[in-house]
Amino acid sequence: MLAVQRPTEVPDPSSVPSNAPEHCPGTESELAGKADACNGCANQEICASNKPKGPDPALPFIRERMSTVKRKILVLSGKGGVGKSTFTAQLGWAFAADEQLQTGIMDVDICGPSIPTILGIAAEQVHSSSSGWSPVYVQDNLGVMSVGFMLPSSKDAVMWRGPKKNGLISQFLKDVDWGDLDYLVVDTPPGTSDEHLSIVQFLKESGIDGAVLITTPQEVALQDVRREINFCKKVGIRVLGLVENMSGFVCPGCKTESQIFKPSTGGAKRLAEETGVEFLGAVPLDPRIGKSADYGVSFLDEYPDSPATAAYLDIIDRLKHILGDA
Numbered sequence: 296m297l298a299v300q301r302p303t304e305v306p307d308p309s310s311v312p313s314n315a316p317e318h319c320p321g322t323e324s325e326l327a328g329k330a331d332a333c334n335g336c337a338n339q340e341i342c343a344s345n346k347p348k349g350p351d352p353a354l355p356f357i358r359e360r361m362s363t364v365k366r367k368i369l370v371l372s373g374k375g376g377v378g379k380s381t382f383t384a385q386l387g388w389a390f391a392a393d394e395q396l397q398t399g400i401m402d403v404d405i406c407g408p409s410i411p412t413i414l415g416i417a418a419e420q421v422h423s424s425s426s427g428w429s430p431v432y433v434q435d436n437l438g439v440m441s442v443g444f445m446l447p448s449s450k451d452a453v454m455w456r457g458p459k460k461n462g463l464i465s466q467f468l469k470d471v472d473w474g475d476l477d478y479l480v481v482d483t484p485p486g487t488s489d490e491h492l493s494i495v496q497f498l499k500e501s502g503i504d505g506a507v508l509i510t511t512p513q514e515v516a517l518q519d520v521r522r523e524i525n526f527c528k529k530v531g532i533r534v535l536g537l538v539e540n541m542s543g544f545v546c547p548g549c550k551t552e553s554q555i556f557k558p559s560t561g562g563a564k565r566l567a568e569e570t571g572v573e574f575l576g577a578v579p580l581d582p583r584i585g586k587s588a589d590y591g592v593s594f595l596d597e598y599p600d601s602p603a604t605a606a607y608l609d610i611i612d613r614l615k616h617i618l619g620d621a
């Protein structure tokens with residue numbers, strides 16, 4: 296009779312993928328891919344491959360690189376297309392509006408890296424030197440590293456499996472010469488996938504200050520954001536707050552606000568109250584946000600008097616307070 300292989304130790308939560316079966320031993324365990332619980336799991340083949348177990352050799356280099364970064368913030372969303380990259384870009388621009396602050400944006404949305412386009416640097420290339428890869432600079436104090444810079448064309452999608460994504464994220468964290476940064480904002484893919492687990496695993500020692508969660512008011516998006524909140528709890532990331540995006544339409548002519556995506560269940564504010572998460576604020580739907588992103592210009596600078604700019608700045612202010620930076 297075959298011996299039943301059950302993990303005897305509690306796995307590190309950051310090594311348990313979100314789609315893992317019950318009793319998953321964790322990707323770092325000696326039993327990864329080989330325990331009974333692994334049978335039928337989508338990740339079994341990767342886990343059972345002979346990749347060396349134990350601490351990743353990149354960790355000391357990442358720790359060294361990250362030692363000059365004061366704050367590391369993740370931007371997460373349950374669903375795609377809710378405005379996560381747009382928010383990341385506005386956050387970067389708003390931080391960089393203070394000339395004293397150095398900000399970096401790391402775009403690990405491997406399937407849809409839109410940050411270079413939104414920031415108007417899609418045609419740029421990454422250069423490497425003896426001290427590592429240089430970020431592409433939007434302005435002196437706002438640097439960007441994105442998988443988008445590695446693609447032959449912005450239309451090319453990357454279809455990489457877990458280990459390759461893991462390798463790229465490790466390289467972004469250890470080989471990019473960010474220099475001294477006040478803020479490193481990480482734009483992640485929607486949902487909770489390999490990229491999220493990699494980030495958590497690689498930054499565990501250096502510390503993540505927290506995550507900002509983006510959603511739209513619809514119930515389908517809110518349901519998915521609940522999963523993100525649970526993920527953050529599971530892997531021990533502080534949720535800095537929840538942002539509701541595209542939360543009402545302000546007519547540029549008459550300034551009347553109408554609810555395009557009417558929340559049927561109380562929206563993000565109610566969800567925040569229910570889950571004990573801070574509600575950071577709501578950004579209205581404004582077609583000029585999409586236009587600014589297409590032209591790669593800062594919406595905050597282009598439309599300083601718009602309700603959406605006021606909302607973004609309010610949210611960012613609140614975020615700074617929560618971080619203890621204001």
Ligand SMILES: Nc1ncnc2c1ncn2[C@@H]1O[C@H](COP(=O)(O)OP(=O)(O)OP(=O)(O)O)[C@@H](O)[C@H]1O
Nearest residue numbers: 375376377378379380381541579580581584585588
């Ligand atoms: N408040 C807003 N008003 C109007 N348009 C918006 C707003 N926020 C974002 N958008 C537009 O919505 C679209 C999706 O935004 P974005 O790419 O930031 O979403 P995302 O969540 O990062 O998507 P993905 O997960 O697919 O990368 C873009 O065209 C963007 O310009």
